[in-house]
Amino acid sequence: MQRVRLSGLLKLELRDGRTIRLCDGGWVPWASEKYIARDPTFGIIGSMEAFEEGVGDEVPAFSLTFLPASTAAAVDLAAPGMQGSRLRLWIAELDDLTGQIIGTPDQQFDGQMDQVRLVTGLRKRELPMTFVPRGERFFNSNEGNSLSPAFHKSVFPGELGEDNATGLSSAVAWGTEAQPGSNGAGSTVYPSAGWSNYANMVRTQLV
Structure with a gap:
C-alpha cells in the first residue's frame, strides 16, 4: 500500500536574480529544482498566515515571517528594490518511500512582495513580509x-x-x-x- 504525505513548497524569485526554494521538512526534488528546509543565506520561515478563499471587493493579502540567518540577509530582503519579487506556494503529495512528488503540486498562491519590516531585539531577528496577488497591479493608478x-x-x-x-x-x-x-x-x-x-x-x- 502506497503511503502519501503532504509537503509545502515555496519559491521566492528575488528581483536581483536570486531564488529562495523552501519546503517544510527535509528536501524535495521537483522540476529539476531542489527545495530545502533551510536556506543557507536567508534562513527559514518562522510563521505563515493561513490560506483563505472568498469573494469580495478587495484583493486579499498574504503574510509570512522569515527568520534570516544574518542581519545582512535581512537587509537584502528588506531592500526597496525587492518589492515586486514573485512568490509562489504549492501543496505537493509525496511518496513516503521514494520522496518523489506524485502528480502535479496544487498551487495555492501566486503573488508579489508588497511590504517588508525588520524586527530586531534580544536574540531576535524577524522579517515579517506581506504579499499581494499579482492582480494587485491592476489597481495601480500611477497618478502623478x-x-x-x-x-x-x-x-x-x-x-x-x-x-x-x-x-x-x-x-x-x-x-x-x-x-x-x-x-x-x-x-x-x-x-x-x-x-x-x-x-x-x-x-x-x-x-
Whole structure:
C-alpha cells in the first residue's frame, strides 16, 4: 500500500536574480529544482498566515515571517528594490518511500512582495513580509507619474521643462513642440518664475 504525505513548497524569485526554494521538512526534488528546509543565506520561515478563499471587493493579502540567518540577509530582503519579487506556494503529495512528488503540486498562491519590516531585539531577528496577488497591479493608478521630471524625460529625452516647473499651483507637462510666448518683438522665456508670474509679465509687455 502506497503511503502519501503532504509537503509545502515555496519559491521566492528575488528581483536581483536570486531564488529562495523552501519546503517544510527535509528536501524535495521537483522540476529539476531542489527545495530545502533551510536556506543557507536567508534562513527559514518562522510563521505563515493561513490560506483563505472568498469573494469580495478587495484583493486579499498574504503574510509570512522569515527568520534570516544574518542581519545582512535581512537587509537584502528588506531592500526597496525587492518589492515586486514573485512568490509562489504549492501543496505537493509525496511518496513516503521514494520522496518523489506524485502528480502535479496544487498551487495555492501566486503573488508579489508588497511590504517588508525588520524586527530586531534580544536574540531576535524577524522579517515579517506581506504579499499581494499579482492582480494587485491592476489597481495601480500611477497618478502623478506623468508630471514628474523623471517620467517627463523618459517620454521626451533631453527636455528639461519639468525641472523648472516649480512653485506652480497646477503643473502641466511641457512637450518638446511647445513654443514659448511672444509679444511680437521676439520670444521671451522665464523658466523659473512660474506660469502665473510669466503670464503677468507677458500681459504687462502687451499693454
